[in-house]
Amino acid sequence: MIDAQLAAFLQEGVGIHIGTRDEARRPNGARAIAVQVLDGGAHLVVYVSAVAAARLMADLESNGQAAVSFGRPTDDRACQVKGIFVDARPAAEGERSLVAAQWDGFLGRLEQIGIPRVATRAWVTWPAVAIRLRATAVFNQTPGPDAGAPFTGAGPEPGRGAPA
Amino acid sequence: MTPTLESLATCFQGILPAQFFTCSRDGIPNAAYVSHVEYVDPSHVALSFQFFNKSRRNIAENPNALVMVPDPDTGQGWLLRLQFVRSETEGPLFDRMALRIEAIASYCGLKGIFKLRASDVYEVVSIDAAPEEVSAVPVRGGVDQDAAALLGAVFTTKALQDLARQINTADTLETLVDAILRGLDESLGFRHSAILVPSEEGVLVTIATRGYAESGTGAEVRFGEGIGGLVAEARKPIRISGLMRGMLYALAMHKQAQIPDPAARLRRRGIPMPGLANPESQLGVPLLVRGELVGVLCLESEVPYRFHEEDKASIELLGSYLAIAVQNMQLQERSGEAPADAVTPAPTRRPGQSPPPNGRPRRDVVYYAADECILLDGEYLIRSLPAKILWRLLNTRESTGRQEFTNRELRLDKSLNLPEWKDNLESRLLLLRRRLEEKVPDIRLVPRARGRFALEMACDVTLSVRP
Numbered sequence: 001m002i003d004a005q006l007a008a009f010l011q012e013g014v015g016i017h018i019g020t021r022d023e024a025r026r027p028n029g030a031r032a033i034a035v036q037v038l039d040g041g042a043h044l045v046v047y048v049s050a051v052a053a054a055r056l057m058a059d060l061e062s063n064g065q066a067a068v069s070f071g072r073p074t075d076d077r078a079c080q081v082k083g084i085f086v087d088a089r090p091a092a093e094g095e096r097s098l099v100a101a102q103w104d105g106f107l108g109r110l111e112q113i114g115i116p117r118v119a120t121r122a123w124v125t126w127p128a129v130a131i132r133l134r135a136t137a138v139f140n141q142t143p144g145p146d147a148g149a150p151f152t153g154a155g156p157e158p159g160r161g162a163p164a
Numbered sequence: 165m166t167p168t169l170e171s172l173a174t175c176f177q178g179i180l181p182a183q184f185f186t187c188s189r190d191g192i193p194n195a196a197y198v199s200h201v202e203y204v205d206p207s208h209v210a211l212s213f214q215f216f217n218k219s220r221r222n223i224a225e226n227p228n229a230l231v232m233v234p235d236p237d238t239g240q241g242w243l244l245r246l247q248f249v250r251s252e253t254e255g256p257l258f259d260r261m262a263l264r265i266e267a268i269a270s271y272c273g274l275k276g277i278f279k280l281r282a283s284d285v286y287e288v289v290s291i292d293a294a295p296e297e298v299s300a301v302p303v304r305g306g307v308d309q310d311a312a313a314l315l316g317a318v319f320t321t322k323a324l325q326d327l328a329r330q331i332n333t334a335d336t337l338e339t340l341v342d343a344i345l346r347g348l349d350e351s352l353g354f355r356h357s358a359i360l361v362p363s364e365e366g367v368l369v370t371i372a373t374r375g376y377a378e379s380g381t382g383a384e385v386r387f388g389e390g391i392g393g394l395v396a397e398a399r400k401p402i403r404i405s406g407l408m409r410g411m412l413y414a415l416a417m418h419k420q421a422q423i424p425d426p427a428a429r430l431r432r433r434g435i436p437m438p439g440l441a442n443p444e445s446q447l448g449v450p451l452l453v454r455g456e457l458v459g460v461l462c463l464e465s466e467v468p469y470r471f472h473e474e475d476k477a478s479i480e481l482l483g484s485y486l487a488i489a490v491q492n493m494q495l496q497e498r499s500g501e502a503p504a505d506a507v508t509p510a511p512t513r514r515p516g517q518s519p520p521p522n523g524r525p526r527r528d529v530v531y532y533a534a535d536e537c538i539l540l541d542g543e544y545l546i547r548s549l550p551a552k553i554l555w556r557l558l559n560t561r562e563s564t565g566r567q568e569f570t571n572r573e574l575r576l577d578k579s580l581n582l583p584e585w586k587d588n589l590e591s592r593l594l595l596l597r598r599r600l601e602e603k604v605p606d607i608r609l610v611p612r613a614r615g616r617f618a619l620e621m622a623c624d625v626t627l628s629v630r631p
Contacts, residue, residue: 017232019195021187026228029185029195031241031296052296069195071181078197119239122298139218141196 001135002041002081010035010044010070010081013105018046018131019067020059028059032068033125034102036095038132044068044083046131047091047099053129060085066133069141073109078141083133091128099128169206169288172242175233176203184211185230186222194218201233202261204285209244212261213251213282220284223248229286234297241297246286258283267394267402267446324482326351331486336611337493337590338597344461344486345374354463356440359451360385360392361459361591364583365548368396368460371595373438380438381598382546390437392460395448399457401479402448435544440464449479451487458487458494497590497614498571525606525623531555532630545603550596552580557609557619558627571615593617 002010016032030052036045046068048056060066064085071078091099103125107117175182184198196219200212211231213220223229227248234241252258262280269279330347334340341359348354356375360368363384370383385393395402443464451459461483530539537547538554546554553574560566571589575582582589597609606622 015181015197017183017185017195019185019193021191021193024228025187025189025191025226026245027185027187027193027230029183029193029230029232029243031183031232031294049296052294054295063191065191065193067185067193067195069183069197071197073181076197080195082192115236118300119236120234120297120300122239122300123241124296124298 002037002044002138004041006079006138007037007041009072009077009079010037011102012072013102013109015071015073015106016046017069018048018056019069020056021063021065022059023062028056030056031123033128034099035068035070036098042135043086044081044133044135046133047095047128048131049124050090050127050129051124053088053131056131057088057129060088060131066131068133071141073106073113073115076142080139080141081133081135082137082139083135086132086134088129088131091126091130095128095130096126099125166291167242167293169203169209169291172203172233172235172291175235175242176201176209182231182233184219185232186219187226187228188218188222189225194222198231200261200264201231202257202283204257207288208249208285209246209288210252210257210261210283210285212265212280213284214265214280223284231286232294232297234294235299238299239297240299241294243290243292243294245289245292247289249285249287251282251284253282257285263394263398263400263402264404267391267404267448323351324478327482328485331489334489334493337490337497338594340489340493341372341594342374344489345372348463349374354465356443356464358392358438358462359459360396360462361588362396362457363548363588363592368392369591369595370435370437371459371591371598376438376440378436378438379598379602380435381602382550382595383435383437385437391446391448391464392437392462395450395460395462396457399450399452401450401483402446403479404446440466442466447479449483449486451483451490453484453487453491456491458491461486494588494590527604527607527623527625529558529625529627530630531627534631540604543603546596546599549580549582550592550599553592554596554600555627556580558625561619561621562625562627567620568612568616568618571617 011034016035017029018032019027019029021027030048032046032048034047036047037043038045046066066083066085067080068083069078069080107120110120111117181197181199182201184196186194186196188194196217198211198219199214202210202212204210209231219229229246229248231244231246232241233244258280261283265280327344327347330343330351331340334343344359345357348357358370358373358376358380360370363369367384367386370380373380387393388397391402391404444466446462446464449461449463450457451461528541531537531551532539535547536549536551538545538551545551556574556577556579557569560569571593574580574589593609600607600609604623607625608620608622610618610620612618
């Protein structure tokens with residue numbers, strides 16, 4: 001479902017959000033900190049800070065539907081992975097460096113577009129919950145008329161100031 | 165404590181992208197970025213609808229939505245639970261949102277391509293703080309210097325008083341426009357600015373700038389083009405924060421649409437408009453006196469989110485004040501003008517007599533009649549009315565030897581075809597003087613008295629006309 005090229009994009013340190021919905025089909029959502037692509041792209045572990053995961057767990061456990069969006073701040077390249085909830089557990093201390101590295105990459109990209117780290121330094125990233133999803137579909141979400149079409153893999157990141 | 169929607173105005177600037185969550189009729193959630201969340205009233209927001217996508221389809225099936233917006237000043241994230249109410253395709257809300265999108269698109273050369281289809285209005289059902297996106301600014305207690313700097317107030321009474329003091333020392337249009345830009349820099353910290361005035365040719369001409377490597381005096385923009393042109397067209401202030409974000413969004417969209425090089429389609433101009441390579445925020449203020457557009461003030465900054473919502477009223481007030489100051493100065497310069505014949509006698513040299521050889525440089529001045537444009541030594545100098553004025557001055561000087569001129573005689577000269585009412589002559593002369601200073605320092609327009617000036621030349625010229 002998720003090829004190596006796409007996996008590299010998802011794990012490079014981009015903006016991540018996870019969406020769920022309740023029984024009345026009211027959407028819920030939270031910021032995620034990092035992801036890990038597993039089992040050759042069949043599964044995705046989404047790391048969400050425990051304070052945020054609390055409002056998603058009831059949805060995930062009742063209907064299992066999830067959508068995870070990925071957006072690179074520097075060029076708005078974006079995609080969405082749909083998934084079905086498999087399980088959740090507290091993130092292990094051994095996973096902390098992986099999570100921190102992706103988060104740092106994201107904050108670095110925000111800095112490139114002028115968002116100083118001071119603005120985001122109080123955001124809560126740990127302790128985290130590792131939410132495992134089975135990936136069911138991937139869609140392109142880069143702004144434009146092709147948003148919503150099946151995703152074709154990650155491209156190069158253009159430098160700052162690229163607009164002509 | 166639950167905040168009011170008004171108090172979240174700073175979140176609706178598009179600095180940090182907002183995240184929009186929806187759900188289809190068959191229960192599949194969707195998470196997508198939105199470029200623009202607009203405050204509508206104390207219980208409604210609007211989202212821009214530019215493309216038919218999954219979020220839009222979901223909303224048609226299920227009106228429940230959630231948007232997550234971080235406050236760019238504090239970092240606090242807010243969860244707004246929404247209920248779709250209606251789509252607007254005209255009216256003030258649509259116009260406001262479309263104008264902002266157009267300003268960004270125009271900046272990228274994508275005007276007309278990057279278009280708002282509708283403003284989707286949602287009722288805000290609830291507002292909750294996102295516990296994972298906590299404010300970096302302590303609610304109470306110790307002072308956080310870094311955070312305080314992010315929140316720095318700009319339009320303080322003291323700063324405005326300082327600015328007014330600077331402006332009041334000006335006694336000519338030239339010193340006035342310079343004092344305005346210097347004052348905005350020194351008192352308010354706006355380092356990069358420009359004043360444009362409308363011209364007879366239906367374009368805006370830059371008459372003064374500050375904070376740029378190239379002064380750009382004489383640079384023109386059409387109405388509706390760039391932030392200055394859009395402000396002139398709309399006669400409303402336009403504030404763009406997170407400009408870089410908007411531009412990147414436009415670029416990403418543009419790449420997707422695979423339209424050939426947009427920059428190539430931008431009309432090339434004689435003088436490039438000065439500007440920052442990567443502006444993060446821009447503000448355009450119309451200078452209006454009783455509905456008449458006297459000019460446009462453009463400010464830009466490399467700091468994201470430099471122009472705050474609460475600055476808007478001060479900015480509008482400042483715009484009227486500056487407009488009145490500029491118009492008063494124009495009227496004052498006109499009313500105090502010397503009579504048309506109040507010039508110093510011509511030197512003894514007879515008309516048509518060649519000046520003595522003196523080793524001075526000789527410059528080649530060519531007037532292109534069809535384009536009303538002057539090229540000096542093969543390089544573009546100026547066009548339109550300032551070009552016609554310079555051409556007349558140079559010819560009069562060559563044929564009669566006369567060096568002093570009055571504004572009034574230019575006004576009376578039918579060949580210049582100045583409108584009888586509100587001719588903007590002063591700003592044209594100011595523009596011409598500045599272009600000469602930059603490009604040909606050996607040809608100068610030197611003010612002698614109110615409404616009178618000299619054409620001083622440290623070079624000889626060869627004048628020729630081409631069709």
